[in-house]
Amino acid sequence: xGSGATIGAIEDVYRRRYxxxxxxARAALGDEDRAxxxxxxxxxxxxxSRFDFRGEGSLEGWIWRTLVNVCADDxxxxxxxxxxxxxxxxxxxxxxxxxxxxAALPERQRLALFLRHYADLDYEAIATALGVQRGTVAAxxxxxxxxxxxxxxxxxx
Amino acid sequence: MIDVQxxxxxxxxxxxxxxxxxxxxxxxxxxxxxxxxxxPKAPRRGVIAALVVVAAIAVPALxxxxxxxxxxxxxxxxxxxxxxxxxxADLGFGSPPRFALGVQAAKAREVGTFTIxxxxxxxWVAPTSHGGFCTLFEAGFGGCAARASDRHILNVNYxxxxxxxxxxxxxxxxxITRAARARLELxxxxxxxxxxxxxxxxxxxxxxxxxxxxxxxxxxKRSRAVALYVKDGTGRTLATQRFAYExxxxxxxxxxxxxxxxxxxxxxxxxxxxxxAPIQRGIGDGVSLTAGANGVVLFDTTRIDxxxxxxxxxxxxxxxxxxxxxxxxxxxRGLGFGGRLAPTVxxxxxxxxxxxxxxxxxGSYGHLWPDRNGSHxxxxxxxxxxxxxxxxxxxxxxxxxxxxxxxxxxxxxxLTGSALVRGLAPYPIVRLASSDASxxxxxxxxxxxxxxxxxxxxxxxxxxFVVEVRSRRIVRKNLEPYAFVF
Numbered sequence: 001x002g003s004g005a006t007i008g009a010i011e012d013v014y015r016r017r018y019x020x021x022x023x024x025a026r027a028a029l030g031d032e033d034r035a036x037x038x039x040x041x042x043x044x045x046x047x048x049s050r051f052d053f054r055g056e057g058s059l060e061g062w063i064w065r066t067l068v069n070v071c072a073d074d075x076x077x078x079x080x081x082x083x084x085x086x087x088x089x090x091x092x093x094x095x096x097x098x099x100x101x102x103a104a105l106p107e108r109q110r111l112a113l114f115l116r117h118y119a120d121l122d123y124e125a126i127a128t129a130l131g132v133q134r135g136t137v138a139a140x141x142x143x144x145x146x147x148x149x150x151x152x153x154x155x156x157x
Numbered sequence: 158m159i160d161v162q163x164x165x166x167x168x169x170x171x172x173x174x175x176x177x178x179x180x181x182x183x184x185x186x187x188x189x190x191x192x193x194x195x196x197p198k199a200p201r202r203g204v205i206a207a208l209v210v211v212a213a214i215a216v217p218a219l220x221x222x223x224x225x226x227x228x229x230x231x232x233x234x235x236x237x238x239x240x241x242x243x244x245x246a247d248l249g250f251g252s253p254p255r256f257a258l259g260v261q262a263a264k265a266r267e268v269g270t271f272t273i274x275x276x277x278x279x280x281w282v283a284p285t286s287h288g289g290f291c292t293l294f295e296a297g298f299g300g301c302a303a304r305a306s307d308r309h310i311l312n313v314n315y316x317x318x319x320x321x322x323x324x325x326x327x328x329x330x331x332x333i334t335r336a337a338r339a340r341l342e343l344x345x346x347x348x349x350x351x352x353x354x355x356x357x358x359x360x361x362x363x364x365x366x367x368x369x370x371x372x373x374x375x376x377x378k379r380s381r382a383v384a385l386y387v388k389d390g391t392g393r394t395l396a397t398q399r400f401a402y403e404x405x406x407x408x409x410x411x412x413x414x415x416x417x418x419x420x421x422x423x424x425x426x427x428x429x430x431x432x433x434a435p436i437q438r439g440i441g442d443g444v445s446l447t448a449g450a451n452g453v454v455l456f457d458t459t460r461i462d463x464x465x466x467x468x469x470x471x472x473x474x475x476x477x478x479x480x481x482x483x484x485x486x487x488x489x490r491g492l493g494f495g496g497r498l499a500p501t502v503x504x505x506x507x508x509x510x511x512x513x514x515x516x517x518x519x520g521s522y523g524h525l526w527p528d529r530n531g532s533h534x535x536x537x538x539x540x541x542x543x544x545x546x547x548x549x550x551x552x553x554x555x556x557x558x559x560x561x562x563x564x565x566x567x568x569x570x571x572l573t574g575s576a577l578v579r580g581l582a583p584y585p586i587v588r589l590a591s592s593d594a595s596x597x598x599x600x601x602x603x604x605x606x607x608x609x610x611x612x613x614x615x616x617x618x619x620x621x622f623v624v625e626v627r628s629r630r631i632v633r634k635n636l637e638p639y640a641f642v643f
Contacts (some may be wrong), residue, residue: 011179018177027169039177041360044185048230062200073360076288099168117165 005053005062010046013060020119021067027114028071038074042067061128064121068111068129088115101151108132116141180338183360192228225340225352227438230359237265237281239484241293244285246483248291248301251492251508258303259286262484262550269356271368273297274327278583280368284361292640294368297329302364308333311387318371324381325400328353329368332398335357338390341367349382378402421472424496428453437512440536444518448477448540450511456502456518458630461536466498469520473498477516479509488638489514489547515544531599546618547639553616554639560586560601561612561624570610571629577605589613595621 014021021042025035046053046063053062102110108130115126123137130137203417237245241415242262249258265283271294272278278295285291288305298314301307311332318326332341332355341353355367387396432449439446443462448454456475458466476493492506496516518536532555539545560566569580578588581603587596589604592611596602602613609627616622624642625633634642 014177014179014182019171020176023169023171027165033335037337040182040185040337043182045178046227047182047186064435102165102168113165114169117162118169 004051005046005059007047007050009059010043010050010063011061014043021064023066023118024064024114025071027118028068028111029074034074038067038070043069045070057128058125061121061125063133064115064119064129065124072107073106097151098148101148104151105144107145109140110145112137112140113144125146178337184226184356185337187228187230193448201323221438225354226365227269227337227354227356228359229356230282231268231282231362232359234268234358237267237283239486241265241267241281242283242484242487242561243488244279244293244299245291247490248299249303249508250490251506254507257508258301259303260291261286268358268362268366271329272370273329273368275370280356280366282358282362282366283366288361290362290364290365292331294329294366297327297368300330300332302333308364310334311385311398312400315400318373318376322605323378323452324376325371326376327368328371328382328385330366332365332367332387332396333363334365334387334389334455335394336389336395337397339365341365341389342370342388343369343382344384344386345375345380345583346378347384349380353385354640359508377567385580413595421495421497422640424475424494424499424502424504426463426499426501426503428455428505430505435511437540439516439538441517442536444534444536445537446516446538446540448511448513448516452506452511454504454506454516456504456516457500458498458502458518458536459500464530465518465535468522468530469498469518470522472496472497472521474519474521475504475516476519477506477509477513478544478547479512480514480547512541513544514541514547515539517548522558524555526556526563528556528559532556532559549618550616550620553614553620553637554636557601557612557614557622557624558636558642570612572604572625573608573610577610580611591627592623 003148009054018039021039022035025038025042027034029035042063046066049066053059054121102113111130112126115121116131121129123134127134130140132140219368242265242592245260245262245265249256249259252258261284265281267279268282270277270279273294273296273377276296278297280295280297281293282375283291285303287303289301289303289307291301292298292304293299300312300314302309302312311330313328313330314388315325315329316327318324328343332339341355342350343353344350351369351372353369355365355441357365371382381402382400384400385398386394388394396591430451430453432453432455433448433451437446437448438446442465443458443460444465445460446454447457454475454477460471472495474493474495476491478489478491481488481490490509492509494504496502516538517534517536524532532552533548537548539548561570569577586601586603589596589611592604592606592613594602594604595613595615598615598617600614604611604613606627609625609629609632611623611625611633614622622639623633623635624631631642636642
């Protein structure tokens with residue numbers, strides 16, 4: 001693909017992947033309304049800056065990266081600053097220590113986990129989304145799993 | 158053993174198919190449906206009927222949302238003019254540090270226009286360094302949600318349409334909600350309502366702004382505005398502002414009671430906190446001054462000149478100022494306190510960045526032309542050369558302003574020809590050969606023209622102040638910020 005993306009191509013990603021974007025945003029922001037707002041803002045931002053897309057990776061990866069930035073902006077704007085709280089799924093007693101352990105992960109590790117497991121992205125797309133090298137993704141995911149295993153000895157990879 | 162995948166599935170479980178709201182994305186992005194979308198996949202036959210039903214319900218709601226909300230990208234908006242940026246810079250001036258608004262005036266932008274008091278006018282917005290914003294409605298009001306913690310859903314200012322406050326004639330303010338289809342609804346006592354348009358501005362502002370001139374048909378008790386609601390796309394109320402019409406007692410006009418004698422308050426003689434380095438010192442008209450970088454300033458009037466003390470009387474104003482050039486506009490930013498003249502006074506002035514250019518003590522007497530002290534304040538203490546020039550320029554500008562705006566001169570300056578010359582004859586001013594000429598120092602000059610007159614005065618610094626009257630109106634003046642004419 002050449003320089004720039006069309007609104008139609010962005011819409012195609014939106015229509016095919018909306019549930020995945022929403023799920024990652026819910027995980028990243030811990031709030032349903034903020035997550036919905038973040039996804040809308042992500043695609044609006046993608047449209048506004050569509051001519052900045054240079055076709056160096058996949059369009060979807062570029063939009064994932066936008067979502068990561070929008071979520072980061074949202075967290076910065078939300079005061080008072082709080083640790084990211086993962087949604088409770090309506091069962092507060094379920095996995096409280098696991099939820100705390102995931103929330104305590106460094107941001108990049110947490111996002112890599114979410115993108116891998118909730119969006120089913122491959123390492124290449126995660127690398128684009130997080131703005132890191134492909135090899136860094138593998139190391140980041142490994143570190144996240146290790147961290148969870150150390151915190152929660154019963155977790156297996 | 159627990160599997161990571163299992164853990165994550167449990168934390169944020171997958172939901173059924175969701176479609177989002179693409180039209181709302183387009184509205185946010187500020188684009189219409191100009192470019193064709195990618196070819197849609199053929200829907201399964203079973204869901205076609207359901208989609209048709211959803212569309213029938215969703216389309217009217219979408220149209221309403223799009224009509225009432227205009228999305229604006231802050232960074233793409235037109236920068237505010239310098240005079241407006243200066244107004245933003247002046248907001249919150251003088252606040253103690255912990256209350257400082259942190260307005261980023263240089264980033265102010267015009268985000269849209271509204272009909273305000275019957276005319277199309279602008280609304281400007283500037284972000285703050287605390288994650289909030291300030292706004293100015295042209296010919297309306299201004300306000301701030303300077304901190305993220307100030308970001309309440311609805312902030313409303315309103316104007317009353319009558320002196321008795323019997324109806325609301327205009328509402329304006331801002332709305333902050335994440336609900337993409339939020340609506341503003343102004344409800345009237347007769348059960349009707351208006352949906353108010355608003356301009357939603359993208360981050361870092363992330364707020365919607367509105368102004369609405371209430372139609373005159375809603376000016377009586379039975380039909381006046383009673384509440385403003387913020388509602389989400391489902392009609393759920395997110396915030397409410399009600400308009401309370403408290404009965405007001407009519408103002409009784411009778412003989413004025415004799416006012417008690419005014420006693421100026423005593424100001425502190427000493428400060429618990431000493432002036433901090435670097436310290437500025439100055440002396441003027443027998444008053445010595447010490448000003449610290451922490452805003453603590455000490456006035457010592459024990460050796461004040463007798464003439465200055467006589468002019469001042471007992472009720473005075475102590476103030477200090479800094480000369481600034483902001484956005485190409487020159488201004489003297491000053492702050493001070495009023496109180497009783499005392500041998501020593503210690504004040505703390507917040508929000509006036511050091512170094513200062515001067516301080517002064519002003520009396521509470523009225524200023525007539527010619528002024529008793531040559532249009533200077535009784536006590537002027539320059540702390541810099543700029544401050545010294547400012548005092549000289551201000552005296553010349555004030556002298557000219559006081560002359561031009563006297564009640565008699567308001568009439569005379571509207572004359573022309575020989576009537577004008579006759580009207581000005583009794584005054585100790587000099588006639589100039591042309592409006593470009595300058596009078597001697599300390600004198601006001603005037604140059605008649607076919608349809609008016611130009612008044613001129615010079616300052617010892619070389620500055621030349623002018624007030625030009627044509628066809629009975631002031632068409633040119635350069636006295637601000639030193640003085641004002643009208």
